[in-house]
Amino acid sequence: MFKAGPLPYFVTDARRTAKDTYYFYFEGVEDRNAAEALVGKELQIEKKQLKKVKPEGYGFALGYQIVDETLGELGTIEDIYDMPANQVAQLMIDGKEHLLPLNDTFVTRADKRKKILYTNLPEGLLDIYK
Amino acid sequence: MELVNLGYIAKAQGIKGEVKVRIEDDVMNSVK
Numbered sequence: 001m002f003k004a005g006p007l008p009y010f011v012t013d014a015r016r017t018a019k020d021t022y023y024f025y026f027e028g029v030e031d032r033n034a035a036e037a038l039v040g041k042e043l044q045i046e047k048k049q050l051k052k053v054k055p056e057g058y059g060f061a062l063g064y065q066i067v068d069e070t071l072g073e074l075g076t077i078e079d080i081y082d083m084p085a086n087q088v089a090q091l092m093i094d095g096k097e098h099l100l101p102l103n104d105t106f107v108t109r110a111d112k113r114k115k116i117l118y119t120n121l122p123e124g125l126l127d128i129y130k
Numbered sequence: 131m132e133l134v135n136l137g138y139i140a141k142a143q144g145i146k147g148e149v150k151v152r153i154e155d156d157v158m159n160s161v162k
Contacts (some may be wrong), residue, residue: 020152022136022150023143024148024149029147029149030146032143035142035143035148038142039140039142041139042135042138043135043137043138043151044134044135046131046132047132047133047134050136
């Protein structure tokens with residue numbers, strides 16, 4: 001029986017949206033159906049190629065504390081998702097998952113040394129989770 | 131050429147055929 005070895009795919013573009021989350025585009029994989037066929041496949045990449053992909057947007061902030069100007073300390077960013085309009089931070093507040101928008105309107109400052117994102121969230125945003 | 135094993139492709143998304151991979155901490159640490 002024939003056993004297939006690894007198949008090379010050339011990376012045409014790559015994005016890193018969080019500390020541990022990457023998106024890759026491969027030559028010859030031009031639509032979602034072609035990409036679906038790769039789900040579950042093991043992926044290897046050249047180490048130096050991976051190092052070149054720097055986090056974009058607020059991807060650097062995974063694990064940062066969110067401190068809001070009005071609400072105070074809210075919690076730690078556990079994950080960051082890409083949404084069409086902007087990235088959102090997932091954090092647990094009082095045991096409930098909350099998704100908070102990460103954009104330049106609501107994030108006022110990032111302290112990378114202390115790993116804190118300072119925000120000015122719209123009034124009532126957290127009320128939707130009550 | 132040093133290859134790193136990133137694990138498994140978790141998801142396909144978008145219309146342009148992008149695939150998402152979430153990489154375990156130990157792999158990320160080995161890349162630093």
